[in-house]
Amino acid sequence: MNKIWRIRGKEGRFTDEELIRMIEKGELSKDDYISTNEMKTWMKIKDTIYQFYLKRGN
Amino acid sequence: MNYLPSKLLKLRKHYNYSQAHLAEVLGVDVVEYMAYENGRKVLNYAQCKKIANLYHVGVVDIFKNTDEVTLYEVSNAKTDELNIEYFIPKKTFDERIREFIKNNPVLVGMAAGVVILGIIVIALFGNNNDSIPYEASLTNINRLSVSETTVVYIYGDGAVKGSGDNSNGQLSNLPSSSAIKVAEGKDFTVILHNDGTLSAAGLTGSELETISKWRNIVDIAAGDDHVVAVDNKGEVYAVGHNNDYGQCDVNGFKNIRKVYATSNGTIVLDNEGKLSFTGEFVGSSQLKNFSNIIDIDASNDNLVILDGGGSIEYIAKYKNFLNIYKWKDIVDVTCGDAFVAALGKDGKVLIDCEDARMEKEVAKWENIIAIDSGNDYLIAFDGERIYGTGRNEYHQFVSDDFEQTVLDQVGDVKISIGEGTIDVSFAAVENAGGYEVRLNAGEGNVKKVASNQMVSFFADGLVNGNNYQITITTLGDDEKYLDSEPLVVDFTYIRPGGSSTSEEYIDIDVYFEGMGVEEFKKYLASIGVSNIICVETGSPCEGDTQTIISVDGISHGQRIARSDLANAMVTYYTCQIPGPEEGNE
Numbered sequence: 001m002n003k004i005w006r007i008r009g010k011e012g013r014f015t016d017e018e019l020i021r022m023i024e025k026g027e028l029s030k031d032d033y034i035s036t037n038e039m040k041t042w043m044k045i046k047d048t049i050y051q052f053y054l055k056r057g058n
Numbered sequence: 059m060n061y062l063p064s065k066l067l068k069l070r071k072h073y074n075y076s077q078a079h080l081a082e083v084l085g086v087d088v089v090e091y092m093a094y095e096n097g098r099k100v101l102n103y104a105q106c107k108k109i110a111n112l113y114h115v116g117v118v119d120i121f122k123n124t125d126e127v128t129l130y131e132v133s134n135a136k137t138d139e140l141n142i143e144y145f146i147p148k149k150t151f152d153e154r155i156r157e158f159i160k161n162n163p164v165l166v167g168m169a170a171g172v173v174i175l176g177i178i179v180i181a182l183f184g185n186n187n188d189s190i191p192y193e194a195s196l197t198n199i200n201r202l203s204v205s206e207t208t209v210v211y212i213y214g215d216g217a218v219k220g221s222g223d224n225s226n227g228q229l230s231n232l233p234s235s236s237a238i239k240v241a242e243g244k245d246f247t248v249i250l251h252n253d254g255t256l257s258a259a260g261l262t263g264s265e266l267e268t269i270s271k272w273r274n275i276v277d278i279a280a281g282d283d284h285v286v287a288v289d290n291k292g293e294v295y296a297v298g299h300n301n302d303y304g305q306c307d308v309n310g311f312k313n314i315r316k317v318y319a320t321s322n323g324t325i326v327l328d329n330e331g332k333l334s335f336t337g338e339f340v341g342s343s344q345l346k347n348f349s350n351i352i353d354i355d356a357s358n359d360n361l362v363i364l365d366g367g368g369s370i371e372y373i374a375k376y377k378n379f380l381n382i383y384k385w386k387d388i389v390d391v392t393c394g395d396a397f398v399a400a401l402g403k404d405g406k407v408l409i410d411c412e413d414a415r416m417e418k419e420v421a422k423w424e425n426i427i428a429i430d431s432g433n434d435y436l437i438a439f440d441g442e443r444i445y446g447t448g449r450n451e452y453h454q455f456v457s458d459d460f461e462q463t464v465l466d467q468v469g470d471v472k473i474s475i476g477e478g479t480i481d482v483s484f485a486a487v488e489n490a491g492g493y494e495v496r497l498n499a500g501e502g503n504v505k506k507v508a509s510n511q512m513v514s515f516f517a518d519g520l521v522n523g524n525n526y527q528i529t530i531t532t533l534g535d536d537e538k539y540l541d542s543e544p545l546v547v548d549f550t551y552i553r554p555g556g557s558s559t560s561e562e563y564i565d566i567d568v569y570f571e572g573m574g575v576e577e578f579k580k581y582l583a584s585i586g587v588s589n590i591i592c593v594e595t596g597s598p599c600e601g602d603t604q605t606i607i608s609v610d611g612i613s614h615g616q617r618i619a620r621s622d623l624a625n626a627m628v629t630y631y632t633c634q635i636p637g638p639e640e641g642n643e
Contacts, residue, residue: 035540049101049120
């Protein structure tokens with residue numbers, strides 16, 4: 001699968017799996033911004049369905 | 059809260075789909091789909107795109123964690139009994155097609171192709187013409203052909219030129235005259251000449267030998283690895299890969315006038331305007347439902363059909379293209395995986411897609427005479443110039459509308475600590491739409507400026523000797539230019555004239571919120587704070603005790619010099635003890 005995710009403040013592109021792993025491990029917080037080329041703006045993780053993977057209190 | 063389950067349920071019920079159908083669309087089993095609807099699992103991004111395509115909404119509409127979602131009116135929502143796999147509009151063709159052909163001279167761009175290749179031809183239909191003439195009778199027509207990686211043009215004099223991927227020589231040594239049509243495979247180009255013979259670029263061996271023997275050819279098409287052609291007697295020929303799909307099993311086709319190809323499939327249009335197919339094709343089992351067809355185009359996921367009345371129909375695997383029913387007087391059609399486009403008699407291009415940028419670009423095009431598309435890009439030709447929008451990985455067309463650039467971070471940042479202010483200056487970034495400058499010292503310390511002017515923050519709340527951060531983001535326009543990565547610059551606030559050395563520090567380790575006011579005041583006194591402002595808010599206290607709602611000036615976890623505490627201004631906000639109710643006086 002192509003690497004599609006951009007994470008604001010981090011270089012490179014990330015797959016779904018990589019992004020989810022970083023969220024689950026707490027390396028990304030609810031206020032970190034993510035985007036893809038298909039999205040016109042950045043979105044905070046807490047505003048996406050991937051907030052499902054956030055640790056409680058993260 | 060996870061809003062995905064309710065959103066999925068709402069959409070599925072609206073479109074009257076079963077969980078089994080959704081599971082099939084997503085390529086998972088029903089149990090897994092149920093997990094998405096009951097919130098035990100979350101869709102990944104690719105699945106969100108499939109769902110978005112199916113429901114004709116933007117992918118962000120699915121990915122965004124709200125229960126807001128657009129529900130389009132569905133007059134022909136499918137049921138699983140009607141069709142398990144594909145969405146088939148239940149509109150039928152009628153005699154208008156023949157009548158229209160008789161009564162209207164129509165400029166018809168003939169699109170063939172596939173995801174991977176389409177061929178657009180402009181043809182003029184005359185009066186009193188019940189049948190559609192063979193393209194070979196047409197001469198000196200500018201033509202356009204599009205594959206996934208290349209765009210090939212035929213000029214009026216029959217010269218062929220192309221742009222895009224030439225890694226296999228598919229764009230090399232193209233003829234300088236006599237070409238009337240081209241078809242592009244994965245890594246080759248086939249050319250139909252005005253004498254009914256074929257030549258090719260990037261094709262070798264027995265396949266090249268075979269096509270070189272074909273005569274009186276009037277139409278050609280190419281899939282990933284096969285070539286198909288039809289002669290002036292309606293006989294169909296094919297050569298190339300035939301494994302697994304049977305895309306070259308064309309012996310049964312008779313009285314054919316046009317041929318088309320998908321990656322691993324062949325579609326033919328006969329003299330009665332009916333379609334047949336062999337090999338792999340998205341809506342194969344539904345083709346028999348259509349007749350009196352003038353032209354088609356196909357992508358991996360979609361098939362679009364032009365009727366003689368100038369309106370279009372489609373078969374789609376995932377997506378609804380409901381806007382196409384508003385379109386009138388269409389002379390050419392094409393489709394990618396996420397869009398359907400049509401050329402109107404007025405030379406304007408219409409597109410049904412979810413991408414606002416593509417819509418915006420297409421709206422600019424005028425006097426277009428041909429359109430064609432790859433999987434994820436659209437090409438238009440006005441007789442002189444090629445226009446394009448969408449993915450342009452191989453630079454098939456000249457356009458910058460889709461290329462987004464992440465802006466650079468600002469450079470040469472200078473942070474000056476003045477008398478009561480923090481002043482930030484930085485170098486300008488080319489193409490910046492503005493800058494956001496943020497100081498991490500409480501709310502309100504965010505400023506947006508249109509140019510790289512100096513930005514100042516009041517230093518009132520800053521504590522002498524503490525570390526702070528200035529974060530600067532170069533702002534884009536969200537279309538061509540994207541915001542830069544934020545640039546973070548650390549600095550230590552040393553108050554002018556003051557000193558951060560030889561100080562006694564105190565760690566604030568008390569949570570103030572909810573603390574009683576009297577207890578709070580005692581704490582402030584114990585650490586040496588004397589400048590205190592009380593603000594009583596309108597929020598009623600829960601009991602008889604007045605408690606702290608919030609505090610400015612000091613905060614939990616802060617390390618602060620005792621001398622600064624002595625000078626600190628602390629403002630605390632409290633709830634209000636309810637007074638006697640009105641009317642009880």
